[in-house]
Amino acid sequence: xxxxxxxxxxxxxxxxxxxxxxxxxxxxxxxxxxxxxxxxxxxxxxxxxxxxxxxxxxxxxxxxxxxxxxxxxxxxxxxxxxxxxxxxxxxxxxxxxxxxxxxxxxxxxxxxxxxxxxxxxxxxxxxxxxxxxxxxxxxxxxxxxxxxxxxxxxxxxxxxxxxxxxxxxxxxxxxxxxxxxxxxxxxxxxxxxxxxxxxxxxxxxxxxxxxxxxxxxxxxxxxxxxxxxxxxxxxxxxxxxxxxxxxx
Numbered sequence: 001x002x003x004x005x006x007x008x009x010x011x012x013x014x015x016x017x018x019x020x021x022x023x024x025x026x027x028x029x030x031x032x033x034x035x036x037x038x039x040x041x042x043x044x045x046x047x048x049x050x051x052x053x054x055x056x057x058x059x060x061x062x063x064x065x066x067x068x069x070x071x072x073x074x075x076x077x078x079x080x081x082x083x084x085x086x087x088x089x090x091x092x093x094x095x096x097x098x099x100x101x102x103x104x105x106x107x108x109x110x111x112x113x114x115x116x117x118x119x120x121x122x123x124x125x126x127x128x129x130x131x132x133x134x135x136x137x138x139x140x141x142x143x144x145x146x147x148x149x150x151x152x153x154x155x156x157x158x159x160x161x162x163x164x165x166x167x168x169x170x171x172x173x174x175x176x177x178x179x180x181x182x183x184x185x186x187x188x189x190x191x192x193x194x195x196x197x198x199x200x201x202x203x204x205x206x207x208x209x210x211x212x213x214x215x216x217x218x219x220x221x222x223x224x225x226x227x228x229x230x231x232x233x234x235x236x237x238x239x240x241x242x243x244x245x246x247x248x
Contacts, residue, residue, distance in 0.1 A: 004198075004199050004202055004214050005195050005198075005199065005214065005217060005218060005221070006218045006221040006222060006225070007221075008021075008221045008224055008225060009228065010184075010188050010191075012228050012231065013224065013228070015057060015060065015180060015184075016057070017224070017227070018184065019050075019053060019054070019057055021220070021224055022046075022050060022053075022187060022191070023050075024220055025191070025217065025220075026046070026047070026050065028213055028216055028217055028220075029043055029213075031213075032209070032210070032212070032213045036207075036209055036210070037194075037197075037198050037201070037210065037213065038197060038198065038201045039194045039197050039198060042190060042193055042194045042197065043194065045190055046187065046190045046191070046194065049183060049186055049187045049190060050187065052183055053180070053183045053184070053187060056179070056180050056183055057180070060180065065164050065167050065168045066168065068164045069120075069161065069164045069165060069168060072157060072160050072161035072164055073120065073123075073161055075157040075161075076116075076123070076127065076154060076157035076158050076161055077116035079150065079153045079154035079157050080115050080116050080127070080154055081116060082150050082153075082154075083109075083147065083150050083151070083154065084109065086145065086147060086150060087102055087105060087106060087109055089102075090102025090105070090145050091103065091106065097144055098144060098145055101140075101141035101142075101144040101145050102141075102145065104138065104141045105134075105138055105141050105142070105145070108130070108133055108134065108138060112126055112129070112130050115127055115130065117231070120161075120165065124158060124161065124162050124165075127154060127155075127158045128158065131151055131154065131155050131158075134147070134151055135151070198210065198213075202214070
């Protein structure tokens with residue numbers, strides 16, 4: 001079947017971005033009406049699921065450790081960036097020993113890439129391995145550059161971040177309400193079913209009434225795709241992930 005709608009990898013959207021995307025989609029549908037699009041029952045199911053997702057997000061927003069997680073993530077990001085700046089300084093050093101040590105350490109940074117741009121879990125594991133390498137076979141070069149204080153600061157921030165994540169997960173396990181992972185999966189699937197039904201209707205009837213809806217939705221999708229394009233492609237960034245294909 002020809003596809004009239006641009007596809008978007010919903011898995012890579014943060015929870016709030018994901019919810020905003022579907023809130024905007026709901027507005028487009030309400031404007032033209034679900035009846036015109038031929039998706040009345042699916043849209044009714046979608047509205048019910050979105051209400052549950054809103055409640056689940058509100059619980060996440062109210063978590064007493066959410067702010068701590070954001071702040072600790074920023075702290076470890078800054079600690080990592082300080083090490084990258086220290087490497088650049090070492091590579092421009094006039095001291096031959098520091099310059100040689102920095103050149104030995106440069107491949108380690110290239111191997112791990114920009115850890116600050118990775119997902120929470122990938123960044124946590126990456127920092128642990130990164131520090132192990134620096135304190136392992138590269139320890140002599142770290143000593144020459146006197147980096148141990150910065151490495152210790154990165155390790156502390158990473159450990160405190162991981163502890164905050166574990167605490168939030170424990171809080172989430174105690175909540176009787178809806179899980180975001182399950183809701184995201186169901187809403188993504190419902191959206192895909194609606195899009196496929198609308199595309200089939202266009203293909204069958206060539207509905208000109210729907211053309212503006214297609215144009216508006218595709219324009220909105222492109223905006224979110226641009227947001228994702230500015231992000232590193234290595235990871236799916238929302239907190240609770242699913243293996244289901246949600247590129248829809």
